[in-house]
Amino acid sequence: xxxxxxxxxxxxxxxxxxxxxxxxxxxxxWLAGAPxxxxxxxxxxxxxxxxxxxxxxEWVTGLDLEFAFRVDxxxxxxxxxxxxxxxxxCVYASGYFSASAVGVGRFAATLLxxxxxxxxxxxxxxxxxxxxxxxxxxxxxxxxxxxxxTDPVARxxxxxxxxxxxxxxxxxxxxxxxxxxxxxxxxxTDLTALSGGQATxxxxxxxxxxxxxxxxxxxxxxxxxxxxxxxxxxxxxHSATMVKAGVILIALLAPALRDTDAWKPLGLxxxxxxxxxxxxxxxxxxDAKLILxxxxxxxxxxxxTLLAVGTGKATFAAISILVxxxxxxxxxxxxxxxxxxxxxxxDINQLHGLARSMPIAFxxxxxxxxxxxxxxxxVGFPAKEAAVEAVLGLSGFDQFIVGLGVxxxxxxxxxYTVRLLLGVFSPAGTGHEPTEVxxxxxxxxxxxxxxxxxxxxxxxxxxxxxxxxxxxxSVLVQQSSEVYxxxxxxxxxxxxxxxxxxxxxxVVLGWLLHRRRVLDGPIPRGAxxxxxxxxxxxxxxxxxxxxxxxxxxxxxxxxxVLVLLAAITPFYAEVDFDVLYRWDNATQAxxxxxxxxASIAATIIxxxxxxxxxxxxxxxxxxxxxxxxxxxxxxxxxxxxxxxxVVGFVVGLxxxxxxxxxxxxxxLAWRIIASLCVGLVVAVALAASASDRTGTPPIEELTEGxxxxxxxxxxxNVILTDIRALDTLGEVVVLIVVALGIVALAKIRRDEExxxxxAHPIDESDDERLLTxxxxx
Amino acid sequence: MIASRSPIVRLAxxxxxxxxxxxxxxxxxxxxxxxxxxxxxxxxxxxxxxLRTVAGLQRPEHAIGFLAWGGVxxxxxxxxxxxxxxxxxxxxxxxxxxxxxxxVKSGSALPFDIGVTLIVVGLILSLLDGLGATDLSQDAQRTxxxxxxxxxxxxxxxSGQDxx
Numbered sequence: 001x002x003x004x005x006x007x008x009x010x011x012x013x014x015x016x017x018x019x020x021x022x023x024x025x026x027x028x029x030w031l032a033g034a035p036x037x038x039x040x041x042x043x044x045x046x047x048x049x050x051x052x053x054x055x056x057x058e059w060v061t062g063l064d065l066e067f068a069f070r071v072d073x074x075x076x077x078x079x080x081x082x083x084x085x086x087x088x089x090c091v092y093a094s095g096y097f098s099a100s101a102v103g104v105g106r107f108a109a110t111l112l113x114x115x116x117x118x119x120x121x122x123x124x125x126x127x128x129x130x131x132x133x134x135x136x137x138x139x140x141x142x143x144x145x146x147x148x149x150t151d152p153v154a155r156x157x158x159x160x161x162x163x164x165x166x167x168x169x170x171x172x173x174x175x176x177x178x179x180x181x182x183x184x185x186x187x188x189t190d191l192t193a194l195s196g197g198q199a200t201x202x203x204x205x206x207x208x209x210x211x212x213x214x215x216x217x218x219x220x221x222x223x224x225x226x227x228x229x230x231x232x233x234x235x236x237x238h239s240a241t242m243v244k245a246g247v248i249l250i251a252l253l254a255p256a257l258r259d260t261d262a263w264k265p266l267g268l269x270x271x272x273x274x275x276x277x278x279x280x281x282x283x284x285x286x287d288a289k290l291i292l293x294x295x296x297x298x299x300x301x302x303x304x305t306l307l308a309v310g311t312g313k314a315t316f317a318a319i320s321i322l323v324x325x326x327x328x329x330x331x332x333x334x335x336x337x338x339x340x341x342x343x344x345x346x347d348i349n350q351l352h353g354l355a356r357s358m359p360i361a362f363x364x365x366x367x368x369x370x371x372x373x374x375x376x377x378x379v380g381f382p383a384k385e386a387a388v389e390a391v392l393g394l395s396g397f398d399q400f401i402v403g404l405g406v407x408x409x410x411x412x413x414x415x416y417t418v419r420l421l422l423g424v425f426s427p428a429g430t431g432h433e434p435t436e437v438x439x440x441x442x443x444x445x446x447x448x449x450x451x452x453x454x455x456x457x458x459x460x461x462x463x464x465x466x467x468x469x470x471x472x473x474s475v476l477v478q479q480s481s482e483v484y485x486x487x488x489x490x491x492x493x494x495x496x497x498x499x500x501x502x503x504x505x506x507v508v509l510g511w512l513l514h515r516r517r518v519l520d521g522p523i524p525r526g527a528x529x530x531x532x533x534x535x536x537x538x539x540x541x542x543x544x545x546x547x548x549x550x551x552x553x554x555x556x557x558x559x560x561v562l563v564l565l566a567a568i569t570p571f572y573a574e575v576d577f578d579v580l581y582r583w584d585n586a587t588q589a590x591x592x593x594x595x596x597x598a599s600i601a602a603t604i605i606x607x608x609x610x611x612x613x614x615x616x617x618x619x620x621x622x623x624x625x626x627x628x629x630x631x632x633x634x635x636x637x638x639x640x641x642x643x644x645x646v647v648g649f650v651v652g653l654x655x656x657x658x659x660x661x662x663x664x665x666x667x668l669a670w671r672i673i674a675s676l677c678v679g680l681v682v683a684v685a686l687a688a689s690a691s692d693r694t695g696t697p698p699i700e701e702l703t704e705g706x707x708x709x710x711x712x713x714x715x716x717n718v719i720l721t722d723i724r725a726l727d728t729l730g731e732v733v734v735l736i737v738v739a740l741g742i743v744a745l746a747k748i749r750r751d752e753e754x755x756x757x758x759a760h761p762i763d764e765s766d767d768e769r770l771l772t773x774x775x776x777x
Numbered sequence: 778m779i780a781s782r783s784p785i786v787r788l789a790x791x792x793x794x795x796x797x798x799x800x801x802x803x804x805x806x807x808x809x810x811x812x813x814x815x816x817x818x819x820x821x822x823x824x825x826x827x828l829r830t831v832a833g834l835q836r837p838e839h840a841i842g843f844l845a846w847g848g849v850x851x852x853x854x855x856x857x858x859x860x861x862x863x864x865x866x867x868x869x870x871x872x873x874x875x876x877x878x879x880x881v882k883s884g885s886a887l888p889f890d891i892g893v894t895l896i897v898v899g900l901i902l903s904l905l906d907g908l909g910a911t912d913l914s915q916d917a918q919r920t921x922x923x924x925x926x927x928x929x930x931x932x933x934x935x936s937g938q939d940x941x
Contacts, residue, residue, distance in 0.1 A: 632812035633812045633813070633814070633817075635812075636804070636812050636813060636817050637816060637817050637820065640817055640820035640821055640823075640824060641820060643820075643824045644820055644823050644824050644827055644901060647824065647827040647828055647831060648827055648901075648904065648905075648908070650831055651827065651830060651831055651905060651908050652908045655908070655909060709868075710809075710868060710870075710884075710886070711809070711868075711870035711884055712809035712810055712884075712886070713809070713810040713811070714808060714809055714810050714811055714812065714813070714814070716812075716814070717808045717809055717813070717814040717886075717890075718809070718886070720814060720815070720816070720893075721809075721814070721815070721868070721886035721889050721890055721893075722866075722868045722884075722886050725855070725866040725868075725886075725889065726855075726865065726866055728889075728893065729851060729852075729855050729866065732847070732848070732851055732892070732893055732896045733848075735896050735897065735899075735900050736844050736847070736848050736896055736899070736900075738900065738903075739840055739844050739896075739899050739900040739902075739903035739904075740841075740844065740903070742840075742903040742904060742906065742907040743840050743841060743903045743906055743907075745907060746903070746906045746907045746909070749909075
């Protein structure tokens with residue numbers, strides 16, 4: 001089933017663009033939603049499972065590389081969120097995009113590809129599989145964020161997100177290498193608690209990688225920028241998927257790395273700063289979508305904090321909030337997108353009185369907003385209660401610092417929720433007309449209603465939420481969380497009193513900030529700083545390339561010769577003159593005379609065609625020498641290569657002058673020196689390699705292998721196609737790349753000629769151009 | 778160029794091409810037991826292509842097709858054994874008796890070699906493209922056609938289009 005679902009994702013994603021061309025963009029979104037819906041339904045049936053279903057294929061036997069997936073309670077829960085919300089987002093997007101929007105098919109395919117990557121991530125069984133899908137989410141989210149690829153803002157935001165999350169990916173790779181080495185296994189299902197220096201380093205790297213993906217301060221700068229994406233993307237990436245990847249990673253590896261020294265302090269530092277800074281950001285912005293984005297940053301900080309604390313209660317609270325957040329944040333993003341589409345703005349200063357004109361959006365926002373603020377009767381309330389109780393369960397400095405973050409963050413969360421809801425929906429004050437609203441689109445309202453209701457239903461069916469959804473998953477992260485439950489009505493205990501104080505303070509703060517209108521959001525200095533950094537790297541790279549790749553052929557040759565001269569210095573001493581002998585038979589002497597004479601002639605002859613012919617003679621002479629050594633394969637190849645080269649010269653010479661241009665004396669001297677150096681290098685290298693034979697020649701082994709295993713008598717060819725076929729594969733790939741490069745360059749030149757921009761016209765009258773340009777000047 | 782001046786070269790290349798292609802095919806198939814193989818065969822075909830270019834005769838125009846098919850074949854040969862749980866690039870040898878030819882032995886190395894051949898031909902085509910030889914051969918074809926037309930006018934009989 002796991003394979004079938006993943007395969008369905010891949011196949012449909014590949015088919016969507018073609019389907020979109022026939023059936024239109026909106027229909028393609030429904031098609032893209034189908035595999036997600038199927039996955040969500042199947043995963044729903046697996047919720048709360050106590051068994052682990054795993055499948056996998058071994059990829060490289062010796063390296064213990066396995067492409068494997070597992071579905072346990074955690075995998076099922078996350079798949080319901082990832083695929084379920086994904087399917088709803090597809091429906092929503094079919095309403096979000098107008099019928100005339102272009103590129104919707106591309107959008108649908110990318111969204112499904114992203115969903116596939118995310119599904120693979122939450123189901124990954126080995127850390128290597130997880131890593132592959134981790135990187136795939138980075139790449140596909142880059143495409144989604146930069147979907148409006150004609151908009152420079154979107155492009156910059158996408159690049160920023162990619163650079164930050166992909167850098168995190170590199171850190172993760174290093175972390176995984178250390179982790180697997182320390183744990184002795186790459187499997188996620190059989191983790192054992194690790195300790196020691198290497199595990200600590202792995203833990204640090206994993207936390208940093210998670211922080212880049214889950215937008216922890218200071219890596220959070222990519223997340224608000226990612227709001228340049230279409231709202232369905234934001235609703236998907238920033239609720240259930242992309243940003244949760246880091247949190248999921250921490251949860252999955254917590255059983256192994258929790259006891260290492262740096263895990264908790266580092267996680268708490270990231271988490272607590274992020275809670276507070278994210279919430280402050282949400283209070284400063286006036287764009288409803290950015291308010292939600294910063295709110296997401298804050299919530300992610302909360303999740304990282306709770307997971308870093310790592311007690312049973314805290315883990316339980318973290319998993320509860322993870323579920324609740326996915327649901328309410330998706331709903332809120334959808335509402336904001338709905339408002340954006342129907343009113344044309346997301347600025348809370350310009351939106352007034354939408355409660356009356358957009359009743360569905362209003363009700364959904366209140367439900368989801370209440371869940372976000374942790375107000376009953378929403379599922380966010382017992383989740384936040386659990387978090388508060390987790391804080392109360394701590395002691396000493398931990399309690400102080402975590403309490404400060406969690407409780408302070410909660411107050412600010414309530415405040416930005418109140419501010420957002422008041423700003424958008426409160427009746428128009430004096431001097432403000434209610435904002436004009438376009439007609440309702442059911443494709444958008446439907447998913448909003450589903451997700452808004454889900455926040456409420458989660459509270460109604462709280463026992464089911466606890467027993468089937470949260471606890472089985474939470475136990476996998478921290479065994480001691482099995483005793484906890486989500487409590488609907490806690491009674492007048494400490495935690496409840498604290499919750500009431502939080503809500504009261506938050507409402508007051510939110511109302512005050514609502515009254516004190518801010519006209520414009522702050523400038524994203526951090527994001528600009530990152531952009532500046534990326535730009536300066538690009539500039540530096542250009543400068544380096546311009547310095548190194550200067551385009552002067554003689555200078556390249558000189559560099560090559562100097563490097564070669566330096567490289568063979570250790571081998572002068574290796575040459576054993578005793579192994580050198582004159583010849584096998586006198587024919588070789590004749591051939592050598594021919595080769596040497598032709599070589600010298602090639603340097604003297606002034607006519608290009610004749611020089612090409614003489615070079616051909618050198619090549620044929622060498623082929624003769626090979627023949628004398630009994631190497632028919634080499635002879636054949638050498639002859640053919642020489643033939644093609646000579647005839648190729650003839651083709652090329654048609655575009656050049658008949659004779660070589662004159663060469664100045666100093667240049668001539670330099671060229672002779674360079675040529676002699678090359679000759680010296682080759683001679684010394686050959687002599688040294690012939691002198692220093694220590695092992696037995698592999699000829700017998702190869703011959704035997706060729707005949708018995710390769711089934712061929714031509715050892716050379718069997719080596720090429722069987723024994724060392726991987727080398728051949730690599731070589732032909734190089735050939736393909738080179739050939740494609742040449743084709744592309746030729747096409748560019750033809751296009752330039754066609755458009756009259758020809759920078760290098762090739763004709764007889766133009767003396768100073770072409771290959772010899774640098775030599776003559 | 779040459780073709781427009783020397784009908785002998787032109788005719789010789791035209792006559793030699795089928796022979797050279799046959800030899801190339803032989804080199805390709807014989808390569809497993811005798812000198813030859815994919816690279817050599819690719820070079821032979823490539824030499825034919827280059828010569829025909831010089832002579833202004835018809836030849837394959839685009840390198841991309843050769844490169845693409847060669848790449849696909851090589852990759853399929855490399856990856857296919859994985860489907861049967863064999864290591865990457867594992868070779869299968871097949872032996873059988875075929876009428877006329879007698880006992881024939883071949884293996885999955887052959888399609889691999891064919892892929893290599895195609896890639897080498899593609900590389901040579903792309904080099905010709907890079908040298909601007911496409912225009913060259915078209916020019917040559919045009920001139921030779923004009924010349925023959927002149928001859929036709931003078932002798933009063935039609936020689937037809939035998940470029941192909």
